[in-house]
Amino acid sequence: MRISIVGSGYVGLVTGACLAEMGNDVLCVDTDASKIRLLSAGSIPIYEPGLPELVERNSAAGRLRFTTDFASSIAHGLIIFIAVGTPAAEDGSADLQHVLAVADKVGSLLTDYRVIVNKSTVPVGTADRVQAQIGMRLSERGVQTRFAVASNPEFLKEGAAIDDFMRPDRVVIGSEDDEAISLLRSLYAPFTRNHDRLHVMDVRSAELTKYAANAMLATRISFVNDLARLAEKVGADIELVRRGIGSDRRIGTHFLYAGAGYGGSCFPKDVRALVHTGREYGIDLEVLTAVDRVNHRQKRILADKVVSRFGEQLNGRTLAIWGLAFKPETDDMREAPSLVVLEELVKRGARVQAYDPIAATAAQRLVAHLSGVNFVSDRMRAVEGADALLVMTEWREFRSPELTALKKLLRSPIIFDGRNLFEPSTMAAGGFEYYAVGRGDTLPERPSELVP
């Protein structure tokens, strides 16, 4: 099938590459000319495991092409996906300017039947607005053609995006147009051979399903982070509690990891956008308001622990940070908890030695205004002469540290772990002071190793 994808970011590019892999003829369009130049030259502007191979293979086969020419992309695809950004506006609502700009262009160029499918995360009612915008432009031009607007929210996770797209838990299609539903069913058939995985519903339910999924996942994280605070106070271990409740099949083990708060381009903005939609309709979404508030506080947790250990003033202290990306296997720094911690440490006078295997360049741009942050290219160089190590992202290479080498390089053997990667008893035996999330403080087995 001929497919056009508008927006070649994380979602558009993965969607385009995966659809091309299944034999479709895909044309991706983006307003960012430098991005399109890179992609056309075979480079991938983002870090996403498996994506370069997929793009290379399908580009070589001629099934995946890139352009800045909007008119040719409208002419090309029988199905036109919208996958542009919907960032948070000042008031927390989703900023729909890019989505509506695409609708406007589609309406200015459409000549015959097309299915316009919105994949961006958008508030309930957006498909109606897209439909109206296209209709208005068509009537201004005096063009009479049928078209359908459908919703097909995306549920992929960064870092596992190809697998999520290729083997989705479900595909949601929101449409009341039989032809559009039938086209989308056949497009997704290779991905959902078990058709129970394809949920066809009305457009508004599909739009809300996307927010509901992200809100539910974010709720689990804030719930466990809130309990982690209590666990510390009452002398319980949140890791044991997590396993204890996760083994109940009604609860499950996924997305219950306590940590330094959730970041990324979606949970924070989507929770706030849903709360905003609630307000527009006079509904106070109290649980989600609290989810956002808890996460806000949680992002500071490691900085707070550093302050209670070393005091308010961190002048003369050097702190090492392992991991800057909002999660492993991505270069995405959007709303990363590490940004909050960096800001707080530098404000208090600390020097920081930061390491991330992939996201350092993106991070460097975002903290260029902070003085005293030194990015290093090796995790062991980051800890050299540092007063403590802070773990912000659970990259695999951090999981089995050489404790003896670490202890030698650190000025004092102190670890603040924002992802609960290590066993407190191992840390104590290794002579470390170890501060995790929701696990109580762990002191070295030999008291003489306590650092003033």
Ligand SMILES: NC(=O)C1=CN([C@@H]2O[C@H](COP(=O)(O)OP(=O)(O)OC[C@H]3O[C@@H](n4cnc5c(N)ncnc54)[C@H](O)[C@@H]3O)[C@@H](O)[C@H]2O)C=CC1
């Ligand atoms: N990043 C993720 O993991 C997921 C994101 N989403 C949603 O998908 C949407 C896109 O997100 P990302 O791919 O992360 O965004 P992104 O920011 O990585 O990419 C968006 C792309 O759209 C392009 N663009 C903007 N206006 C355009 C226009 N008028 N015409 C053509 N191209 C235009 C931008 O230049 C950019 O390349 C958002 O609504 C997001 O909430 C949904 C699921 C997962």
Ligand SMILES: O=C(O)[C@H]1O[C@H](OP(=O)(O)OP(=O)(O)OC[C@H]2O[C@@H](n3ccc(=O)[nH]c3=O)[C@H](O)[C@@H]2O)[C@H](O)[C@@H](O)[C@@H]1O
């Ligand atoms: O709409 C979106 O953009 C996407 O948002 C999330 O995907 P993503 O943001 O890529 O990453 P996640 O793996 O969900 O992690 C989000 C944040 O939650 C944190 N997290 C996750 C799980 C957990 O148990 N604890 C926890 O703190 C992670 O560290 C990370 O900061 C959802 O998982 C996807 O289904 C959705 O499509």
